[in-house]
Amino acid sequence: MHSKAAFIVVANRLPIDASVDEESGEVQWVRSPGGLVTALEPVLRDHHGTWIGWAGTTEATPGPVDSEGVRLLPVELSKDEVRAYYEGYSNASLWPLYHDAVEPSVFRRSWWKTYCEVNERFAEVCAAEAAEGAVVWIQDYQLQLVPAMLRERRPDLRIGFFLHIPFPPVELFMQLPQRRQILEGVLGADLIGFQRPLAAENFLKAVETVTEYEPKGHLITVDGRHVSADAFPISIDTEGNTSIASSARVTQRAKEIRAELGDPETLILGVDRLDYTKGIEQRLKAYRELLEDGSMSVPETVMVQVATPSRERVEQYRVLRHRVEREVGRINGDFGKVGLPAVHYLHQSYDRYELAALYRAADVMAVTPLRDGMNLVAKEYCAARIDDSGALLLSEFAGAAGELSGAYRVNPYDITQMKRRFMTAVTAPEEEKRERMEKMRSFLKEYNVDRWARGFLTALGVPESATDETR
Ligand code: ADP
Numbered sequence: 001m002h003s004k005a006a007f008i009v010v011a012n013r014l015p016i017d018a019s020v021d022e023e024s025g026e027v028q029w030v031r032s033p034g035g036l037v038t039a040l041e042p043v044l045r046d047h048h049g050t051w052i053g054w055a056g057t058t059e060a061t062p063g064p065v066d067s068e069g070v071r072l073l074p075v076e077l078s079k080d081e082v083r084a085y086y087e088g089y090s091n092a093s094l095w096p097l098y099h100d101a102v103e104p105s106v107f108r109r110s111w112w113k114t115y116c117e118v119n120e121r122f123a124e125v126c127a128a129e130a131a132e133g134a135v136v137w138i139q140d141y142q143l144q145l146v147p148a149m150l151r152e153r154r155p156d157l158r159i160g161f162f163l164h165i166p167f168p169p170v171e172l173f174m175q176l177p178q179r180r181q182i183l184e185g186v187l188g189a190d191l192i193g194f195q196r197p198l199a200a201e202n203f204l205k206a207v208e209t210v211t212e213y214e215p216k217g218h219l220i221t222v223d224g225r226h227v228s229a230d231a232f233p234i235s236i237d238t239e240g241n242t243s244i245a246s247s248a249r250v251t252q253r254a255k256e257i258r259a260e261l262g263d264p265e266t267l268i269l270g271v272d273r274l275d276y277t278k279g280i281e282q283r284l285k286a287y288r289e290l291l292e293d294g295s296m297s298v299p300e301t302v303m304v305q306v307a308t309p310s311r312e313r314v315e316q317y318r319v320l321r322h323r324v325e326r327e328v329g330r331i332n333g334d335f336g337k338v339g340l341p342a343v344h345y346l347h348q349s350y351d352r353y354e355l356a357a358l359y360r361a362a363d364v365m366a367v368t369p370l371r372d373g374m375n376l377v378a379k380e381y382c383a384a385r386i387d388d389s390g391a392l393l394l395s396e397f398a399g400a401a402g403e404l405s406g407a408y409r410v411n412p413y414d415i416t417q418m419k420r421r422f423m424t425a426v427t428a429p430e431e432e433k434r435e436r437m438e439k440m441r442s443f444l445k446e447y448n449v450d451r452w453a454r455g456f457l458t459a460l461g462v463p464e465s466a467t468d469e470t471r
């Protein structure tokens with residue numbers, strides 16, 4: 001019997017996904033996709049907390065496991081729940097709406113019912129696991145009702161909530177049929193964190209418009225309680241990323257990658273979950289036009305596009321995959337040569353070493369989302385550029401654009417401008433690129449994920465010692 005937890009993170013996903021071998025029944029764990037896991041993993045390791053989340057499977061859910069000092073507590077979801085709560089309400093209703101409705105949201109009443117039930121289950125599991133007065137940090141759009149549900153069960157807890165994705169302008173948020181319930185759910189927290197100040201402002205405005213509460217600056221009084229909403233831009237484990245990138249293994253692999261690609265003069269890299277918010281199609285279009293008008297040519301220039309499989313049963317993701325793969329085929333058909341494709345398209349997950357090697361191999365990193373809460377890939381690329389070389393092309397619609405001022409900024413909706421910026425990034429003098437990269441790298445040294453977590457937890461009123469759980 002283990003003792004109850006003093007520090008708990010609740011997220012839809014555990015940092016590792018379970019897959020159960022059909023024959024042996026053995027559980028195998030693989031790293032889960034996405035920025036939330038990347039950011040929280042080092043935080044939990046430092047604080048020895050408990051992580052409550054879904055194990056990514058609807059087969060027999062494994063029991064709690066200990067992983068590098070972190071207790072992982074899986075929450076079970078049935079197939080129907082995954083369809084309605086995860087693929088439906090979370091990823092077909094909320095995700096597009098919160099990302100500027102770049103794709104239309106689908107609303108179904110049955111999905112909402114399951115979203116409530118699953119949020120309730122997360123709250124129950126957490127209420128049973130938390131020690132008296134524990135600190136609970138709830139993550140992201142899949143669990144927006146958990147703060148209030150948990151408070152109802154356990155008013156003794158200190159509750160934080162962090163939204164990893166943007167919070168939309170009120171005009172868009174108003175479309176959500178359950179807008180009031182969602183806001184009241186989040187307001188169960190003591191502190192609500194956002195990636196950017198604009199997201200916090202949008203949220204406060206939505207509270208003012210939709211609920212009976214009246215925000216005063218960043219504070220909202222809810223039934224006599226003070227709730228605060230503010231920006232806490234997330235980051236990466238800069239030191240860890242830099243040290244992997246400096247390893248002999250990665251240095252060697254980066255050389256191999258360039259050689260395998262035919263030693264191009266310019267290697268352009270994209271690394272994204274295959275998601276319609278990431279602007280992959282716009283990036284490919286710009287690249288195609290640059291090849292068409294002769295500004296770039298193969299094999300002097302080569303693009304590598306890594307597209308991590310994501311949410312593959314959601315219709316809009318299927319459509320996107322089809323479109324991206326058709327466009328890659330078209331570009332290669334028109335501009336590739338035998339053994340020398342113009343775009344290397346990799347629909348796979350990689351370990352941190354291979355990703356770091358790709359970052360080190362790339363001359364230009366293209367991060368061109370139509371809307372993104374932060375975008376950690378942009379930060380990882382900078383952390384990996386240990387000799388201050390390389391250029392980052394970064395969309396102004398990524399949260400990271402507010403911080404990485406050395407990037408070449410692009411508006412991914414403006415293909416002509418994106419083409420120009422691509423050429424600027426490719427042809428800029430080495431000295432200019434170095435200055436830009438240096439600036440971003442020194443920013444990331446200071447503003448790393450540890451600083452993010454400390455900033456949030458301090459604002460939540462948690463003394464540093466309180467999250468060092470002794471179990
Ligand atoms: P999002 O959270 O929307 O996926 P981010 O850029 O913030 O976007 O985070 C993505 C994270 O997933 C990064 O830490 C990145 O290293 C990781 N990642 C992206 N593509 C892959 C891949 N093919 N294999 C493994 N990890 C990946």
Ligand code: G6P
Pocket residue numbers: 012013033034035036037140141164165310311
């Ligand atoms: C984004 C979201 C996370 C999510 C991740 C991966 O980073 O903010 O909450 O975990 O994407 O998506 P997935 O649906 O695979 O969990």
